[in-house]
Amino acid sequence: MNKFGLDYWSLDFNLNVFLxxxxxxxxxxxxxxxxxxxxxxxxxxxxxxxxIKTYPHIIHLKTTGVIGMLLRTFKQLDRLIAAGAAxxxxxxxxxxxxxxxxxxxxxxxxxxxxxxxxxxxxxxxxQLTDKNVLKQQLNEELKRSFTWIEVEQNxxxxxxxxxxxxxxxxxxxxxxxxxxxxxxxIASFDLQHGEKCVKINDVVKKGDxxxxxxxxxxxxxxxxIYVKGRVFAYTWSDFSVEMPxxxxxxxxxxxxxxxxxxxxxxxxxxxxxxxxxxxxxxxSVNDDKIKMDLHYTLLEDISSPGE
Numbered sequence: 001m002n003k004f005g006l007d008y009w010s011l012d013f014n015l016n017v018f019l020x021x022x023x024x025x026x027x028x029x030x031x032x033x034x035x036x037x038x039x040x041x042x043x044x045x046x047x048x049x050x051x052i053k054t055y056p057h058i059i060h061l062k063t064t065g066v067i068g069m070l071l072r073t074f075k076q077l078d079r080l081i082a083a084g085a086a087x088x089x090x091x092x093x094x095x096x097x098x099x100x101x102x103x104x105x106x107x108x109x110x111x112x113x114x115x116x117x118x119x120x121x122x123x124x125x126x127q128l129t130d131k132n133v134l135k136q137q138l139n140e141e142l143k144r145s146f147t148w149i150e151v152e153q154n155x156x157x158x159x160x161x162x163x164x165x166x167x168x169x170x171x172x173x174x175x176x177x178x179x180x181x182x183x184x185x186i187a188s189f190d191l192q193h194g195e196k197c198v199k200i201n202d203v204v205k206k207g208d209x210x211x212x213x214x215x216x217x218x219x220x221x222x223x224x225i226y227v228k229g230r231v232f233a234y235t236w237s238d239f240s241v242e243m244p245x246x247x248x249x250x251x252x253x254x255x256x257x258x259x260x261x262x263x264x265x266x267x268x269x270x271x272x273x274x275x276x277x278x279x280x281x282x283x284s285v286n287d288d289k290i291k292m293d294l295h296y297t298l299l300e301d302i303s304s305p306g307e
Contacts, residue, residue, distance in 0.1 A: 005065030006042040011058045097158045104162040111267040124259045178211035178303035180204045184233030191229030231303040242291040257292040
């Protein structure tokens with residue numbers, strides 16, 4: 001029994017009489033010491049009630065071993081509650097998704113994924129206990145539109161990757177010039193045919209000519225050519241989102257609005273377009289609604305064929 005725990009006692013009593021009592025009751029005691037009129041000793045926890053009945057004035061000093069550790073732990077209820085609360089909070093946060101990034105080709109496809117996530121109540125912040133279940137649900141709901149959908153979770157961030165089903169379209173070449181559809185700074189070209197009229201890092205305005213359908217030949221004579229390609233530029237967008245004020249914590253409301261803004265911006269982006277940076281200008285809460293103002297830097301295809 002001493003491997004699991006012993007009671008340590010202090011008793012003001014005559015040692016010889018005490019030893020006789022121990023023998024009479026068949027108690028098992030260890031480490032008996034006497035200092036003046038005080039006896040200290042270890043005894044099995046099974047003898048505790050008998051010792052207290054026989055010597056009402058006996059003093060229990062401590063309990064050793066595993067039993068003692070358990071007793072001390074259960075006595076410190078506040079520590080148990082704190083430890084339990086910390087464990088529960090860790091489990092909650094480790095399974096909470098605060099951000100979703102949808103990666104794949106096409107604005108329509110990304111919008112379809114985002115809308116399906118909303119239907120599945122997978123809108124941040126939300127609890128995700130098993131990413132494979134969400135993956136299976138997405139693949140089942142969207143099997144007619146996508147070859148595969150993959151779900152990755154890294155902490156509180158969720159990435160959804162997809163491969164859309166391809167349809168073969170006949171390519172038609174035109175001689176229309178590429179015209180800037182908005183202001184921006186030229187970032188890159190994806191050009192198969194045409195004559196560049198701007199270069200990387202040039203600042204362009206809406207309506208500027210980006211790619212011409214005229215090329216000078218070896219005789220310095222103009223020759224009309226086909227134009228095909230895209231011109232990417234850094235653009236800027238100020239954006240505001242709002243929603244009715246509710247009883248959710250302010251931090252949860254913040255992430256809901258942030259995800260709503262990202263989803264709306266992402267729906268407007270096309271193939272190979274993306275959000276470069278995001279700055280939150282203001283987050284306000286009043287009795288009726290909550291509002292968030294943001295500034296986005298985007299990488300967009302600003303070219304569009306002219307007439």
